Amino acid sequence: MDMAETLEKTYPKVVEGQIQGHDYVTLKIYANCSRIHRELPIYKHLGKIQSNHSGPQCLRMLLDSFEVTGPHGQHICLVHQPLGMSLYELKIRARGKVFSKDVLRPAVRQLLAAICNRITFSWELVISPCSLSMKRMNLPRKVVADRTIYLSRPLPFTFGPPVLCDLGEARLGYEEYQDDIMPDVYRAPEVILGMKWGYKVDIWNVAMVGEYDNAYHLAQMVAVLGPPPLDFLKHSTNSLKYWDENGTWRGLAPIPDISLEKLEQRLTGDDKERFLHFVRQMLCWVPEERPTAGEAIFDPWLMEGLFDSNDG
Numbered sequence: 001m002d003m004a005e006t007l008e009k010t011y012p013k014v015v016e017g018q019i020q021g022h023d024y025v026t027l028k029i030y031a032n033c034s035r036i037h038r039e040l041p042i043y044k045h046l047g048k049i050q051s052n053h054s055g056p057q058c059l060r061m062l063l064d065s066f067e068v069t070g071p072h073g074q075h076i077c078l079v080h081q082p083l084g085m086s087l088y089e090l091k092i093r094a095r096g097k098v099f100s101k102d103v104l105r106p107a108v109r110q111l112l113a114a115i116c117n118r119i120t121f122s123w124e125l126v127i128s129p130c131s132l133s134m135k136r137m138n139l140p141r142k143v144v145a146d147r148t149i150y151l152s153r154p155l156p157f158t159f160g161p162p163v164l165c166d167l168g169e170a171r172l173g174y175e176e177y178q179d180d181i182m183p184d185v186y187r188a189p190e191v192i193l194g195m196k197w198g199y200k201v202d203i204w205n206v207a208m209v210g211e212y213d214n215a216y217h218l219a220q221m222v223a224v225l226g227p228p229p230l231d232f233l234k235h236s237t238n239s240l241k242y243w244d245e246n247g248t249w250r251g252l253a254p255i256p257d258i259s260l261e262k263l264e265q266r267l268t269g270d271d272k273e274r275f276l277h278f279v280r281q282m283l284c285w286v287p288e289e290r291p292t293a294g295e296a297i298f299d300p301w302l303m304e305g306l307f308d309s310n311d312g
Helices: 003-010 039-048 087-093 100-115 199-205 215-227 237-241 268-281
Strands: 026-029 061-071 072-082 123-126 142-143 148-149 160-165
Touching: 039 061, 039 072, 100 160, 100 199, 199 268
Parallel strands: none
Antiparallel strands: 026 072, 061 072, 123 160, 142 148
């Protein structure tokens, strides 16, 4: 019996990718060997929130959940509405693989609205909704001993507001944490250096800078932001690997000859200055100096064109 047949017997509403009412759904299946299952508790918490805040409308919500017995034991399954391509996939197809400001502004506004809920996310934005027309039986597949593996297909262009999804690394409340979070490219300096961190790491995420190696990642931050304050470095002994006791860079990676002005080559004049001001306020070494999501969303550059029908 393959996983699809197991799901159909365990959860009768799921048949050929549809639920009652003939609505398409997406199933996210957690392997039972996963160390921690954070996502379902986060969704249960969000489902209890009674608020007029716009944030929940910017999140991919949970329709249902259940457990299924399949290969290697019990697996948690999450039922979501289907979505289209991610912003990363959209960026790959964009001219020059760079977003225009008319795409970037509404996407960032939507993201900031989502994280105003004070839940820290390891996030991915996707474009919703997506009309799915393919049947499971039409997909190429590989049959192995205890399951059938179906080939994923690239998603077509889709239209609609972006939503925040993949809450497997979300955290609740104002508590400070000290464990790893985020894909490497999005990691804030306090995460790289093993310091305690809070929801302000998401403000850094929005700016999306960095390389994968920690030393090169930090070297790029120094090039763009200047050297970090010595008081900030004293919060972590890990910083002594990269800076000495006086805050001097040890040179584990060369400081590149870059700046925000050099990196931004598409905008000009006042438009470029307003955009760089928006980015700089989020790219701060000290988390407390970063704006909240609620403050950043009202930045003049980000608000520009909000009521223009041509903006998103």
